Each structure stands twice: as structure tokens, then as C-alpha cells.
Amino acid sequence: MARVTSYVLAIVLLIIGIVVGYYAGYYTTPQKTVTMTTTLTGVPSTTTVTVTTTLQTSQPSTQVSYTVPEKIKAAWIYVGPVGDFGWSYMHDVGRRVVAGLFKDWLETTYVEQVSADQSPAVMDDLVRKGYTVIFTTSFDFMDQTYDKAHQYPNIMFFHCSGYKRAPNMGTYFADLYQVYYLNGLMAGALTKTGKIGYVAAHTIPEVIRHINAYAIGAKEVGEQLGKNITVYVIEIGEWFNPDKARAAADTLVKQFNVDVLAFTEDSAATVEYAENLYKQGKEVYVFSHYSPMYEWGPDVVISGQLVRWEVIYTDILAKVKAGIYRPGNLENVDYWYLLNSGAVDLGAYVYPNGSIMHINPKFIPILKSIKVKDVLTGEELTVYDLVMRRYQQMKEAPLLQPLQGQAITHLLESIENISTGASHVPTVLIAPSFEPFTGPLKGYCLPGMHYSRFCTGKPDNAEVDIPAGERLTHDDLWNMDFFVSWVAFQGRI
Amino acid sequence: MPKVAIVKRELSKIATALAKVLVILLGLLLAATLTSIATGNTLKLISITLFQSFTNLNVFVYISTLLPTAVGLSLAFSANAWNLGAEGQLVFGAIGATFIALFTPLGRQEIIAPIAALIFASFLGALWALPAALLKMFRGINEALTTLLMNFIAYYVANYLVKGPWRGRTVYGYPTTDMIPIESRIPTAPGYSFSWYVVVACIAIAVLLYLFLYRTRVGIALRALGSSIHFVELSGLSSKKLFLIAFLISGALAGFAGGVKILVYHKKLVEGPIVGGGYGFTSIMVSWLGGLNPLFVIPASYYTAALYILSFGLQIGSAAVGDALSSTIVGFLLALILLADFLTRYRIVIRFR
Numbered sequence: 001m002a003r004v005t006s007y008v009l010a011i012v013l014l015i016i017g018i019v020v021g022y023y024a025g026y027y028t029t030p031q032k033t034v035t036m037t038t039t040l041t042g043v044p045s046t047t048t049v050t051v052t053t054t055l056q057t058s059q060p061s062t063q064v065s066y067t068v069p070e071k072i073k074a075a076w077i078y079v080g081p082v083g084d085f086g087w088s089y090m091h092d093v094g095r096r097v098v099a100g101l102f103k104d105w106l107e108t109t110y111v112e113q114v115s116a117d118q119s120p121a122v123m124d125d126l127v128r129k130g131y132t133v134i135f136t137t138s139f140d141f142m143d144q145t146y147d148k149a150h151q152y153p154n155i156m157f158f159h160c161s162g163y164k165r166a167p168n169m170g171t172y173f174a175d176l177y178q179v180y181y182l183n184g185l186m187a188g189a190l191t192k193t194g195k196i197g198y199v200a201a202h203t204i205p206e207v208i209r210h211i212n213a214y215a216i217g218a219k220e221v222g223e224q225l226g227k228n229i230t231v232y233v234i235e236i237g238e239w240f241n242p243d244k245a246r247a248a249a250d251t252l253v254k255q256f257n258v259d260v261l262a263f264t265e266d267s268a269a270t271v272e273y274a275e276n277l278y279k280q281g282k283e284v285y286v287f288s289h290y291s292p293m294y295e296w297g298p299d300v301v302i303s304g305q306l307v308r309w310e311v312i313y314t315d316i317l318a319k320v321k322a323g324i325y326r327p328g329n330l331e332n333v334d335y336w337y338l339l340n341s342g343a344v345d346l347g348a349y350v351y352p353n354g355s356i357m358h359i360n361p362k363f364i365p366i367l368k369s370i371k372v373k374d375v376l377t378g379e380e381l382t383v384y385d386l387v388m389r390r391y392q393q394m395k396e397a398p399l400l401q402p403l404q405g406q407a408i409t410h411l412l413e414s415i416e417n418i419s420t421g422a423s424h425v426p427t428v429l430i431a432p433s434f435e436p437f438t439g440p441l442k443g444y445c446l447p448g449m450h451y452s453r454f455c456t457g458k459p460d461n462a463e464v465d466i467p468a469g470e471r472l473t474h475d476d477l478w479n480m481d482f483f484v485s486w487v488a489f490q491g492r493i
Numbered sequence: 494m495p496k497v498a499i500v501k502r503e504l505s506k507i508a509t510a511l512a513k514v515l516v517i518l519l520g521l522l523l524a525a526t527l528t529s530i531a532t533g534n535t536l537k538l539i540s541i542t543l544f545q546s547f548t549n550l551n552v553f554v555y556i557s558t559l560l561p562t563a564v565g566l567s568l569a570f571s572a573n574a575w576n577l578g579a580e581g582q583l584v585f586g587a588i589g590a591t592f593i594a595l596f597t598p599l600g601r602q603e604i605i606a607p608i609a610a611l612i613f614a615s616f617l618g619a620l621w622a623l624p625a626a627l628l629k630m631f632r633g634i635n636e637a638l639t640t641l642l643m644n645f646i647a648y649y650v651a652n653y654l655v656k657g658p659w660r661g662r663t664v665y666g667y668p669t670t671d672m673i674p675i676e677s678r679i680p681t682a683p684g685y686s687f688s689w690y691v692v693v694a695c696i697a698i699a700v701l702l703y704l705f706l707y708r709t710r711v712g713i714a715l716r717a718l719g720s721s722i723h724f725v726e727l728s729g730l731s732s733k734k735l736f737l738i739a740f741l742i743s744g745a746l747a748g749f750a751g752g753v754k755i756l757v758y759h760k761k762l763v764e765g766p767i768v769g770g771g772y773g774f775t776s777i778m779v780s781w782l783g784g785l786n787p788l789f790v791i792p793a794s795y796y797t798a799a800l801y802i803l804s805f806g807l808q809i810g811s812a813a814v815g816d817a818l819s820s821t822i823v824g825f826l827l828a829l830i831l832l833a834d835f836l837t838r839y840r841i842v843i844r845f846r
Contacts, residue, residue: 075809081816111808112816115770117758120686121551122805129810140767143672143760151683163665204666237656237668449666481666492656 066154068323074098075131076110077122079138080240086266086290087239088112091137091160094309098317105321116140123148127155133320135160135313145169156327158316161206165407170325170333172312174343175206177213177477178394179305180262181436182346182387183287184217186302187260189370189383190285190363191218194227197252199245199263199270200235203446203489205480207264212443212484213436214262219486221383224372232256233483235492242269248493249273253284256490260302262287271297285363287348294349294360303359304348311343315405334407336474340397340432341404346387359387376434393434400430410474431471439466443482446489451479496844509784509837516833517796517826524822528807532814539807546803553687555772555798557757558583558750560695562776563794564702565746567785571706572718572739578625578640579747580773581647582618584765586751588651589617591659591762594677594755595670606677611752618748619741621647626740630733636740644773648765655762670762679756688757696791698746703787715739747773782830800826 076095078088092110099108109131111122119141126134127148133156136145142162149157149169157169165171187196196218200207215231222229232252236244245265250273252258261284263270274286275297288294288304312335319325325333337343349357359367367384374381374389381389403409415430443464445455453476454464464482466472483489504512525539546552562579569576576582593610594600600610625639652668661671679688706712714730715738722732754768755761762768779797783790800823807819814822 083817109808109810111805113820114805116763116767117754117770118554118801118805120681120758121554121802124551124684124686125549125802125806126809139667140763202666202668208666237652448660451665479665 066326066328068321068326069132071105071107072102072133072317072320073107073109073131074133074135074317074320075126076108076135076137077114077119077126077141078110078112079114079140080112080266082110082112084240084266085268085293088137088266090291090307091135091309094313097310098313101314102317102321106317114141116144119144120148123152127152132156133158133317137161154327156320156325156330158330158333165331165334167329167331168327170316170330170335172316172333172335172337174307174309174312174335174337174341175209175477176305176307176344177209178339178436179344179346180210181213181217182391183262183303183305184214184219185221185383185387185390186217186359186363186367187214187262187285187287188218188220188222188227188229189225189367189372190302191222191227191229191260193257193259194222194229195256195258196229196231196260197249197256197258197262198231198233199248199252199261199265200233201239201264201266202237203233203235203449205451205478208446208483209477209480210262210264211487212480212482215484215487216436216441220375221372221386225370229486231487232258233487233489235489236265237492238265240266242267244493245269246273251490251493253277253282259283260285260287263289266290268293268296271301274300292347292349294357298360299362301348301360302363303346306345306347306350306356308343308345311341312337332407333405334410335405336410336478337401337404339391339394340400346391358391359384390434394432397429397432399428400432403430414471414473416471435471437466437472437477439470440468441466441484443484443487445482449481451481452476453479455481498842498844499839500842501838502840504837510789512837513830513833516829516836520826520829524826527825528814528818528822531818534814542806543803546806547799549799549802549806550682550685551687552795552798552802553685553692554758555801556794557687557691557695557753558772559776559779559794559797560791561698561746561753562750562773563779563783563790564699564787565743566776567780567783567787567790568702568706568715569739569743570719570780571785572715572736574626574736574739574743575635575637576622576625576640576740576743577637577777578622578643578647578773579743579776580769580771581640581644582621582744582747583751583754583773584644584647584651584769585621586614586618586748587755587759587762587768588654588751589748590614590752590755591670591673594673595659595762600674600677603676606674607679607756610677610756611749614752614755615745615749618751619745621748622740622744626737630736644769648769651762651765651768655764659762661761668764672761673755677756678760679753681757686758691753691757698749699787699791702742706787711735711738747776750776778827778831781834784834796830797827 076091078091080088082088082092095108095110099106114122123134135158137160139161142159142164145157145159146164146166149166153168159169159171161173162171198211211233219229234248234251236248238244245263246269249261249270261270261274271286271288271293274284277284278299285302286297286300288301290307292306294301345356347356347358364384368382370383371380372383372386374386400413403413413431417427417429419427445458445460445462445464447460450456521543525536525543529536529539562583566576566579590610593613594606600606625636625643628634628639629636655668655670659670661669663671679690681688706716714725714728715735717725718732718735725732779793780790783793804819804823807814808816
């Protein structure tokens, strides 16, 4: 009996400890009451009604008083090390650009290798040290940034890649899907087997969009050259994992006979893998991702996607300095910058003078020797010229950028033109004259994801049919939850 | 050839504590000097950052995870129960807390929700420790190995949940659950990122476990398990049952810490390695740093927590020490602690012939 008692005693003690501790904490700590003072207008004497409420988080209760400081102190929080040569590296390049450009009035700092649960404490520390503009550059930080934005109504937060905003929290993103489409055009021209591969980090709408755009480009060229294009996709389930990326690339090449690879993973592992194969006498080409990875595979990198966060950071900080962005009016600030803004670009290498190598010179003669038709005009041209033409078409849309910075104007981005009624300027173009995601497109819904108007309320794997001429809107792209029919998803490793 | 020998020594408790504190202070001074040399910052600036890190109330963010886990582990280690699975038990606690908050009606009851979630988190943590304990008791399988390996199973169970059945409907395909209801979140102190309730609960747990371990018959027998099983058996208590108690309590407390991580910090379940974050492993070191005494684990967890804050604080502003160097400094300081621990218990004798 004594033994059983001691058992029970131990467990009971534990539970009592938890409960007593919790309640002790509950009653000993000061109640977090926020006093909201509302002055009623229209009442003769100045009657002040005081409402006392216990709140979960202290919310901005009064109008935020804010004056633009003489010197702006901005901080960046990175999820990885700056040396990852991917995501965090390119954000830090952006930070370095604005730090140099605005050096007269801008002071910057950064904290790297911060995990989601550590980020709130880091934000507290930054606020205490006087930073008033905080960029949190990982989707993982979304909810933590959102909470802190409520705690510090005077601080401006900008969160990269998320969808939660507050009066003092804006969002921003630079999307690569048009560049993936351009990469796809070249992949379709250069593949011999017609099988091309994609190493995906996570199958979230962003990556799904990349894969589809890449597949659409590859088919546009490949089909004309008599190739039966299939895009094989393996998901690795992590943003940064060189080993898994290498293993996925290896599976794609060995098992599926893939000879052109693209990827979304924050390291140069896939590029290195292809370069090693080349040295062993097997030609598998690859597109560099996010940062300029040409130097890791000069023989195999055709081109790639580059991001220029400095375009967005310059815009944000210039507007902060001018007093346009203030805590209290960021609710609709939502950058979704595409090729036209210059926040993303086609290329795999940045020359020392700052210009970009769009296509590896090694592949230019081959691309110039392959002739295809522009599906829009029927005109015959080389693949190289087609890539450049599409690049220009998507780049030239001067009215687009003002619409891409605000949540409330995103839906206008897909308007093709506006009729003015003026006799000499009858129409003005809005959207780029070419959009990869234009019907006819056929696809299938992904299991377990029903966000878009094509798949909501439909069973898994339901067919998606986008009629000819229909151009997908910002929201369709943002919620993309289907693959085009020639994408073969091989699951996760 | 000189002969080197390591000889055990017995220092008084006060001398041991003094020696450790001295090593810590010297280590900090050394670290500050080295950092200022390596980065060209003034010693004053580095010292200010050091001071700020140790006085930053956000140390409680880390203490809330490290303290309960380490206290549980010090109990287990005193009883010779080599539970290296705190990380996995923590992850299971997180799973338990998420389950209560997100999938049961309890999650929407104010005050009840966090308490229920924490109790269930502790329960699941203990449950995840149980197989290793049973395997040891009935099959003699080394518990250090089984618990260590079960950490990874726990990671993958959490990964499976967030990528499979528990994946949120509003998370755009990201591997997380939906946010837990506001009623089950534990509010944080204004201007900081920890919860006073949890801090008080953690310290209460440490004190209660100290009383249990040093003032009750079972507790004293538990500690004796580490040195002599025969003595314990002679006193009429079953060594197996004591072993099981030690194991379950340490598992429950790691689970509690996991629950805290969900209710205060993540507010949703995320992938296993992100929930765990290595805190289960760090706690092992914290418990040794505190000499396996629950009361001393409190300053030990404070010191380790301050080092976490320091590693970020050093990166901010004019100090601008990169993560690589700041992690090196923190690692150096922790290594010094182990050295101090060694030197207080052994002395090195060198004889020349």
C-alpha cells in the first residue's frame, strides 16, 4: 500500500504544482488592464467614459502619435544564416543596398539564425534598442510578427511572404513565376528526353505556381519540337536541406530519366549535383535559384531566377522617410512585385559591374539555332529570341507597378487595357501583353488543398479546366492549388 | 615522463558553488575581451551588451522551457535513469497541448483551456517516456539509447500530423496546424514575450521537486538509487518502481515544457524539429550545470537563457557580431561550465619522476 501511495503522491504533487503555480501566477501578477478613454462628442460638457477591459493582448487603443524620426533605424530578422547563399543572403544584399543608398539617414542591423519561437524576444530587444522599422523575412515569423505589431503600435513591421496585416504591419513579396516560365521555354528547347524535373521545397501555392509556370514554358516550346513534355516533381518538405535536394535530384535523373532540373531550395546543392554529373560525362542541365549560382555549375547552368529585394526595400524605406508609411496606415501595404518591377530577374550571374547575365553564353548558340513559332503571332523565330521577346513583354507594363504595392488594387493587375475614348490614345495597356497563366489550361486539384475558385468544394484530384483566353488574376495565382496536367507529382521524400 | 592522474575530490557545497560562479565570471570577462579583440569593438560596448542580456527579462522565455525540463531530468539523472529523450517528450507535450486546444471543446474555455492543455501535455510527455522505462525494467535495454532514438520518432510524428491530418485549413499548404483559439493561449507580459503565470509555475515546480527529492522518503530513496540499489531495496522500496517514477516525472515535465511552447510561443503546432528546437538536449546540460539539484537548476537555467539572449543581442546594432562568432562565444562559455564542473569534482595530479 505504501508503495502505491508514494506513486500517487508523486503524481498528485506534480499536478498540484502545475495548478497551484498557474493560479498563483494568475493572482499574483498585476492584471493587464487597458484603460480606453473615449471622449463623447456631442455631449455638452466634456463627459469622459472610461471603459476598463481585460485584454488578451494590449491593442492600440488610442490614435498612434508618430513623427518621422530624423534618423530611421531599421532591423532585419533572418531565419537562416546570411551565409546560406539563398534566401537570407539575398535579403541581406537588399539590406546592404539600402544601407549604402540611404546612409545619411538610415541605420540598419540584422539578426540571423532566428527560429520562430525566438523571434518575439528578438523583436522585443530590437524595439528596446530603438529600431522603429522591423523586417521579418520568413513565413515562420508571421504570427509572431502579427502579435508584436499589436503589442507595439508605434513600430512599423514588414513581413515577407505572409498574408496577415495590421495597421502597423505590411507585407511584401517578390514572385518568380514569370521567370520560371522563361526558364521553362529554355528547358523545353534543351531537353532530349522530354522529361524535366523539379525539386520542390514545399507544395504551397507559391511553389505550385513556379512549377506550373515552368511546365507551361517547357510545353510551349517542347511540343513544337515534337517532344512529349512531362515535369516530374519531388517535394523535400524543407526550405534548406542540401542532402535531400541532392537525393531528390538524383532520383529524378536516375529513375525518371530527367535531363533538365529546376528547384526551390535554398542551397546550390542541385547545381553542384548537375555539375558533378557533367564531369562524369552525363549532361543534365539546371536553372539556378534565388541567388546567382552560375559559379557552382558553369557547364550546366542554363539560366535561373534572381531576386532583388532592394527594389522593395528602397521603396518601403523611402516612403517611411517621406512620412507616407506610418504606423497606422500599413493595413493595405502588400507588395507583390513581378518581373516588371525589377524585383525579380532572369539570370544566374551578376557581373562585377552590376549587370546581369541572363543566359549562360555557353547555351546561347544552341538556343539561337532552334527555331519555333511564337504561339501568339505565328511568327517563326529562334528560342533565344522567343525568350527575350517574352521577357520584354512581361517587363514592359508601366502602369502595373503602382497596382502591385497595395492589397486593394491587386485584382486590377489582370486588366489587360483601359479604353480612354480619346481619339489619338484609344487604349492604354495595364497588364503585361503576355501572361503564362492564360487559358486554355487543363489541370488537376491537389489533395487536401482547396483554396482557389477552381478547386474549392471539389474532390481531390478534380479536373481543372481554364477556358481559352482567360487570364488568371492575382488571387487565382496566390491561391494556386492545382497542377497543370503534364506535371507528375511524385510525392515527398 | 610525467604521470597525469585524475583524482576524485570532495569540496564543500559552498566551495563548489563559489568555484562555479568564479569560473562563470572569469569566462564572461574572457569572452568579452576576446570578442572585443576579434571585432574591434570596445570592451565597454561588449560589456554593456553582456549586462543587458543578463538583465533582460526575456530570459524567462527560455527559462520557461529549460527549467521544467531540466528539473525533471535532474530528478531522473539522480535516480540513475538516463533519460536523454526530453526533446521527444517535449514534442509530445506540444502535440498534447495542441490536441486539447484545437480539437476538444475544452480549448474554448478560458483559464480551463491552458490548464487542461498543460496537464494533458504532461501526460503525453510521460507516456512517451514510458516505453523506454518499461523496456529497461523488463528487458534490460539501455534507456539512454531508446530515449535518444525516440526523439526522432517524436519529430516525425509531429511532422506527420502537421503535414497530414492536422494540417490547417487556412495555412496555404504550410506544414502547420491552424492557430489555437485565443482562450487557450497564455497571455504574455506587455513588452516581453514570456508569461508570468508560466514563470511562477516553473519556479513552483522546481521548489516542489526539491522538497520531494530532499524531504520525502521516496525522494531520498530516489537519490540513493544513483549510488546504491541495495540500500534502497533494504529500505523496503522497489527500485524498479522508483526508476519508473523518476522516468515518468521527467517525461511529464518535458511534456509540460512542450505544452508551454505551444500555448505561449508558437500558438499552433509546427514541425517537430522546430517545436523541439534542441531545448530538450540543452536541458540535459542545464541539469548538470545545476548539479542535479532542482533549486540550483534555477540559476543554471537563468544563465543558459541569458546566453541565448546574448547570442542575439551581440548581433544587434554597433556590436554587429555575426551569428557564427556569437555562437562560438556562447559555446565557449558553456564549455567552461563543464570544465568548472569537472574541476570541482576531480583534481588533476601530475607527478614527475
